[in-house]
Amino acid sequence: MRITCGTEFSERSYQAAEVAALLAARSGGRMELVHALDVRGAVFGAAHVLQTLETAARERLDAEVERLRALGATVDAALPDGWPDEALLAEAARHQSTLLVLGATGSRDGPGVSVGKTCERTLSRTTVPMLVVRDAAPLLAWLRGERPLNILVGFDFTVQSASALAFAARLARIGSCRIVAAYTDDPKREASRMGLLDEPDEARRRLYDSLVERVAQLEPDLPAEVVVSPHLGDPASRLAHLAERESIDLIVTGTNQRRPLQRLFAGSVSLQLLRDSPTNVLVVPTPPEAASAAALAAPREVRRVLVATDLSDTGNRAVAHAIAIAPPGCEITVIHVMNPNQMLDGAFGRPSYREFETEHAKERARREEALQKLMPPPERLRQRSIRFEVVEHDLPAKAIVEQAQKHDVDLLCVGTLGRSGLSAALLGSSAQQVLRTWKGPLLLIPPAGQD
Incomplete structure (x- = not known):
């Protein structure tokens, strides 16, 4: 993998960078550590003030790069200036990265800690998968080969969920994983669609069978468990409940990258997970070519x-x-x-x-x-x-x-x-x-x- 990891030199950023470094090493790829030099508050200051800020940031960045290289990873560094999310996305595009990694800050990180705006803005615009690290310990243990990684994939019949499942399968090829594919839409809606509102058990069984069949079609070599969520609430809340119940280390979900006005009215599962998830979140955007390919794909065999x-x-x-x-x-x-x-x-x-x-x-x-x-x-x-x-x-x-x-x-x-x-x-x-x-x-x- 080619990984771009952002850091602001906090403890959570150090942990996220360590995850990125080990992931790059295990996958045989490279990592770029990026610190965006945000000088918006000092842009009208004296030149020596700006130079001092840049020198201090460079020293800390170089020290962090050396620490990560000691883990066996190939690490480069970048110190662009400007808005952090724009700088991260620009570096990821320049190096054709296949994964973005950031540390998380959110409502579960303690009183007075607000949601990380850099994470939110980056998530809303990224075209590559983005890993938001909230609890690095299980990820690090998995990358060291000490234990399997428990992955929960938000799954349905959309091309977005297919992209999420494909990335989970990619992680399973790096190290041992237990993968749970969870359907989190309202089962009553599916029962109504099938005319089985009076037979909820039969509707759930048919839905489960269809999900198992789809997983097997998309990733035939992936041993994944399939779960139809019994919880109430929106899909993000259902995924969060399941993550706690199943002792999940990483939630993987697809996204359709709604624009701000669309998110205002329709909401965003990935954004809500970013704010409230009890564990790490990996958001996988669907490339336009994948959506086009799905639309043009040959129909399935008539059975x-x-x-x-x-x-x-x-x-x-x-x-x-x-x-x-x-x-x-x-x-x-x-x-x-x-x-x-x-x-x-x-x-x-x-x-x-x-x-x-x-x-x-x-x-x-x-x-x-x-x-x-x-x-x-x-x-x-x-x-x-x-x-x-x-x-x-x-x-x-x-x-x-x-x-x-x-x-x-x-x-x-x-x-x-x-x-x-x-x-x-x-x-x-x-x-x-x-x-x-x-x-x-x-x-x-x-x-x-x-x-």
Whole structure:
């Protein structure tokens, strides 16, 4: 690694510099120790005053460099003047550094200690990963080979979390690590997305399985534990709670580098962690090229397909198309959405109606039978599995999307009435509503004769 480390000659800076030096030595890289000569208060002073400040800073910087070189690291020094954050970022860019290291100051550092503005400003503008050292002891012990490093990665399904996991894997290649990938968004939101608000345990299980699968896809050689946070509060608070519970030495999180106005309204998980984390924090920005590559990445292999039919000719045609294009080994789920108040012959009722339950059960059985008739002959299945399900919901489009999320499908297939123009705007359709809300691949099948 090529590491740029800032120092203001405090005790915490000395510890952060020692971490940076050992990390550079273990990774076979170099380190640059930077002290920004902040002469803003003395800019109008006599020349000999400025010279005295620079000489004193140079002597302390040289002494610190010698101490760090004794640890086996290759260390250079820089003494730029100006704003500390600007000087650090300029030096990091000049040397094409792959990591910034700074000591932390925050609300946990004792009464009267404010958040370090240099850390905050640097964090908001850095394009390279930034390690903020609050407790150097576990990092130093890990770098000396005395113990594994316990790492907590804030993880979800974004490209930012993928960048964070990739850097954690890089650290694991330097020394022994225990890595916990933690999902800290609201599980209820995921349960609602999958239509499983009444089945929180099932929603949590499906979410956990999806996270395990994603970790394996991104870093197949990384033995990481996956945790769905049970804590309440914002993501930063959840990560902090988990860090204390799991005895974590380092929290690694991605960042989307929001601008100041965006941070004001949307908040910043990385900034909140910087202020309140009980331990060390490593923030990993996502390079623009990585985000672009993720957008252009080849879609994942189709393993699960969901197709919805209203049992009309067009809906059943969508089922036939889904079966035809699904590759061998694919799981096909065919659903039909039925209104929970549906009775026989197109009538609607309420549970309070004396014969509602009987008529509703008969209508559901009739539709289940109609679904089963869509089962293709064995020779058409070609090692694919297929199952049929009647789903009760008063909003068909919402039910279709929820089922697609619930089954984590790679392709959603629905039939469309082929409306366009004013009729589509006025009448709408379930297919159009699905198109507006479903974020994954969607195959729309028009009526016969409109291919």
